Amino acid sequence: MFDRFAESMPVEERRSLQTERLRSQVRRLKGVNDFYARQLSDVDEDVSIDDLGAIPTISKPDLWDQYPLKAIAVPRSELRRIHATSGTSGRPTIVAYTENDLDVFRQVNARVLAGAGAGPGTMVHNGYGYGLFTGGLGLHGGAEALGANVVPISGGQTTRQVQLILDLEPEILVCTPSYAATLADALAALGVAPQDNSLKAGIFGAEPWSESMRTQLSARLGLTALDIYGLCEVVGPGVAFETAESDHKLYVNEDHFYVECLDPETGREVADGEVGELVFTTLTKEALPVLRYRTGDLAALYREPDGTGRTLVRMSRILGRRDDMIVIRGVNVYPSEIEAVLLGDEGIGTSYAIVIDQRAEMPSVLVLAEPAVDDLGEAPDEGLGREATDGQRRRPGDGLGREPADALGKTVAAALKDRLGVSCSVRVVGGGQIPRIEIGKAVRVHTWTTEHNPFPALLR
Ligand code: DLL
Numbered sequence: 001m002f003d004r005f006a007e008s009m010p011v012e013e014r015r016s017l018q019t020e021r022l023r024s025q026v027r028r029l030k031g032v033n034d035f036y037a038r039q040l041s042d043v044d045e046d047v048s049i050d051d052l053g054a055i056p057t058i059s060k061p062d063l064w065d066q067y068p069l070k071a072i073a074v075p076r077s078e079l080r081r082i083h084a085t086s087g088t089s090g091r092p093t094i095v096a097y098t099e100n101d102l103d104v105f106r107q108v109n110a111r112v113l114a115g116a117g118a119g120p121g122t123m124v125h126n127g128y129g130y131g132l133f134t135g136g137l138g139l140h141g142g143a144e145a146l147g148a149n150v151v152p153i154s155g156g157q158t159t160r161q162v163q164l165i166l167d168l169e170p171e172i173l174v175c176t177p178s179y180a181a182t183l184a185d186a187l188a189a190l191g192v193a194p195q196d197n198s199l200k201a202g203i204f205g206a207e208p209w210s211e212s213m214r215t216q217l218s219a220r221l222g223l224t225a226l227d228i229y230g231l232c233e234v235v236g237p238g239v240a241f242e243t244a245e246s247d248h249k250l251y252v253n254e255d256h257f258y259v260e261c262l263d264p265e266t267g268r269e270v271a272d273g274e275v276g277e278l279v280f281t282t283l284t285k286e287a288l289p290v291l292r293y294r295t296g297d298l299a300a301l302y303r304e305p306d307g308t309g310r311t312l313v314r315m316s317r318i319l320g321r322r323d324d325m326i327v328i329r330g331v332n333v334y335p336s337e338i339e340a341v342l343l344g345d346e347g348i349g350t351s352y353a354i355v356i357d358q359r360a361e362m363p364s365v366l367v368l369a370e371p372a373v374d375d376l377g378e379a380p381d382e383g384l385g386r387e388a389t390d391g392q393r394r395r396p397g398d399g400l401g402r403e404p405a406d407a408l409g410k411t412v413a414a415a416l417k418d419r420l421g422v423s424c425s426v427r428v429v430g431g432g433q434i435p436r437i438e439i440g441k442a443v444r445v446h447t448w449t450t451e452h453n454p455f456p457a458l459l460r
Helices: 011-030 034-040 049-054 060-064 099-115 134-146 158-168 177-189 211-221 335-344 402-420
Strands: 079-085 093-098 123-126 149-151 172-175 201-205 224-231 236-241 250-252 257-262 276-282 293-299 326-328 331-333 348-357 364-371 425-428 445-448
Touching (some): 049 257, 099 134, 099 236, 123 134, 134 149, 177 211, 224 250, 326 364, 364 402
Antiparallel strands (some): 326 331
């Protein structure tokens, strides 16, 4: 543990600390500007963490209204850094940090890295984007606070990244899961076996990913793949993190970021273990605190002790976002559920795309996937989507050509129907045809309309 005191403090003691921090923040913010004064107008200065419900929630549009820096709660001269998120919809969200905020940002990311087994001198290959996105500089600061040795490569330049991994022999890889898949492809293409690289753990986050993806990345990179969660409105990466012992749940750094899990419709708290929307209150942020910020991210919380010594509340992986739900013929599905089923088939590799075909009145879903072992040897324009003739389960490795691929597609389509209750077609295409993710967050869902074909070489 990087911060044994904070991470393993008795729960009741932490609750008192949370109340103390909340109160001093509420007192300060009531008088600082209209944005906070409005939100806190009916809130007592002696508010405790148990009556957080007295504070109205806010969400992204409330922050957009404050664009770019109308809500900052400190004099501009105290700002030390700006970050932002571009977001797939709407305007960018700009966030700001004081020196103390940056220190907290470093500390929580040092906890993340220590949880993955890093310590002083550990080499960390940092493939998260550097710049306005919080990923690169966030993990960078954490690595430095820990005394680790960080390689600030950022995203892209995959050939160079792979060479550096082979030459410098880092123990820890931090990047998005989709970029980890791109790196795994590149290492495999060089003939480097998973056990022959130096990597021991990967800290993957910033976008949705599934347990099936974890299984594949762990096997293909020969490492322990761990989840990291965060969002720039709260701090960036380091809001919550897994360790090898945390049983696939993420510890929330709740001494700084208090979390609630609410029913998205009623706004009422859901029971532990039930899925709801994560709502965060920052307890120590100075420049741009958020109180009861609705993230749109869906997960469950767990509070029972897990026997590891850490006493922080845990959360499940992110199971979906309120706004990325796809409705397929009346069935609600999250893209990460499709990923879980798809990559749960060991014949399927980590590159895939979900296409919502909106050319007809009734939209349908088509999943494009690549085989785990690429020996289809086909050109992009060969008869895609042809029906398999014998319906038999065969791996692409069983022989070249379309037939095993079509059979694999049918099997996966049947698994999707079985597990999610949705009918979609699955086309397995030759390896390398689905564009690899090089920079930024993976966009997995594409719309196909009469005006726009997202994959002209593959879809017609
Ligand atoms: O993505 C911060 C981050 C950087 C987290 C590096 C982890 C690693 P934003 O750009 O503000 O911040 O995007 C935040 O990304 O609300 C989630 O919807 C999604 N997200 C982040 N981490 C995960 C994760 C960074 N582990 C938004 N699993 C969040 C699923 C995630 N979704």
